[in-house]
Amino acid sequence: MLSSIKGLMTTISEFFRPIVTAQYPEKHLPIADRYMGFPVLMYDDVVDEPYCTGCMVCVRNCPTNCMSAIMKDNPKNESGESKRRKIIDAFEINLGRCILCGICVEVCNFDAIEMSHQHELSVVNRNGNRANLQQLLEMGKSYQKETNWAPPVKPAKESKE
Amino acid sequence: MAEEETTESISEEEVSEDLDPILAERISILENILSTYDISISSFLGEINIHIQKIDLLDILTILKNSPETLCNLFLCLSIVDYEDRFEAVYHLQSTTLNHRYVIKSSLDKDKPLISSCIGIWKGCDWYEREGHDLFGVVFEGHPNLSPLLLYEEFEGYPGRKDFPFNDYKEW
């Protein structure tokens, strides 16, 4: 009997504390700086092109094979605007298949891919969660703006290819 | 660079293994109590591996469980490894009182993998043996119920084996 009263006292004491839950769609809880949301591609504002050179290292290291990339010769390299000899032509990540492990970010030599803070994935059509280069760069830009993402301190290494 | 370091440390380990008195003592104890059986004992990275003939399996496991020097009362793990030309059943036994672990290895035929069930010694190996039958097609003689455990009844093939292909994923 005594223990039941003790238990009741615990619940009553909790009854008078402020609410800690948040009503989700209206209110979002803050997320950590390191939060790993969907991988996005970074955009180099200085040269006005993506950082990604399409070297495929992330594609090869992805545990779920959720991404694919195609590279092309960089037209801006010939005119001397950019140091990147190759540039990404097409990139696709199946966000429904991505397990948000962060391995792609870790292996990237050019800091071209980052784990963003986006984590809401609901689409109305079956292949709606396949993000192409354009969408990934859009997401990347908003992430860059949100976190004041600084470009890598070292200039991007020369491509090995 | 990293590879050079690892090879160096391996050679050091091999030297120190011969000198480790606890391991040497355990091996001599094992040689003593299992002297009548055809076994070979080796040690690798601080683990004692006992290679046995599969006919002696039950006898040796019973001795290891009951002998006061070993007292391996906890059946830790049974793994089947497919080495292309043969199977290997690997038993890991742990003692909860003496805090040591032995690895017992026994080779099985590739065509007809057959080994005695040790369900009479430990009840805890029941599902491991069912799993071994399920994924590798190893038959455990004396096991009362070798029905599929992880796979469904109609499943064909033994997915644990090396010749079982990975399922190609198709997006749709």
Add this chain to the structure above:
Amino acid sequence: MTNQQSLNSVDMLLNMGPQHPSTHGVFRMVLQIDGERVIDVDPYIGYLHRGSEKLSEGEQYAQIVTLFDRLDYLANFNNELVFCMAVEKLMEVEIPERAEYIRVILCELNRIASHFLFYGTMGMDAGASTPILYGFRDREKIQSVFESVSGARMMHNYFRIGGVKEDLPTDFFEKIYWLIDEIKKGVDQADSLLSFNEIFLNRTRNIGLINAEDAIDYGLTGPNLRASGVSYDLRKNDPYSIYERFDFDIPVGDRGDVWDRYFVRVQEIRESVKIIEQALKQIPDGEITANVRRIARPPEGDIFAHAENPRGDFGVYLVSDGSDKPYRLKIRPPSFCNLMALRHMMRNAYVSDAVMILGSIDIVLGEVDR
């Protein structure tokens, strides 16, 4: 006088699961019941079989860490630790001190998180719906710390072969002292709310009994074994990582019933807090990863590494052929063995206790089926 024949009841088969909220996942058991007594129980597993062992034969060592997150999904750090330990043992890598301490702190926090969830679900299984809210609330706090450290709440992929991914965030120490206070408050609440509640005691005492001898025979490990009075904890018995440096006790039960299994876990939360407090005092500065190539290629050989997970003795048997992918990887999931003893525990129990006995084993189907 009634006829003896007519009083005999007919055994009934009761199918429970796979989609049943109190089976803690997709698990099916067929209860053979006579009136209200369970005569026999037939567990069926495999509904969540993803072939992790086979899958990992096709992945590089660094990628397999992600698979281990998904085995025991309530103790992700502990799983990662065991896999990394196995590869490190085979490669004979020396882990930097700071990385070891980070690993221990996170593993113990994960153990606490897992036990808090158990405390909640145990109350739920017994019919008390309040504890689950409290258990989840405290687990949530731990997970928010995990999020700030690893970037993910559950699937961390934070431990690396040879260390950890990145150093602790700068505000970690501030947060963790707050967290420890919250955990201590949470455990005290658990005690006042559930542990010594008469109704809960009456409901859990002397059901699902298993004695020490049978428990070892069935391969029970972890809190389930310790509840039966066997003081077997790998952290003390065969210290791995740096556990020999910490001073803590191993809570042991005496009867091996549902309440013992519950209370051992609640006490373990306190012991884990002790370990974390000591680790925080001792943690040195320095490197967080050893000098290991990203694509690890362990030398040929086989190794077994095991560690004390919240659910018991989690082991990995790794056979390497010298390439960047394992030749064979066998996982010894503690829940798998613990579940084998279910039949023994459930015999002659009442149907209404069946759910509690299953709940007290604290299974995670992710690692049972792999």
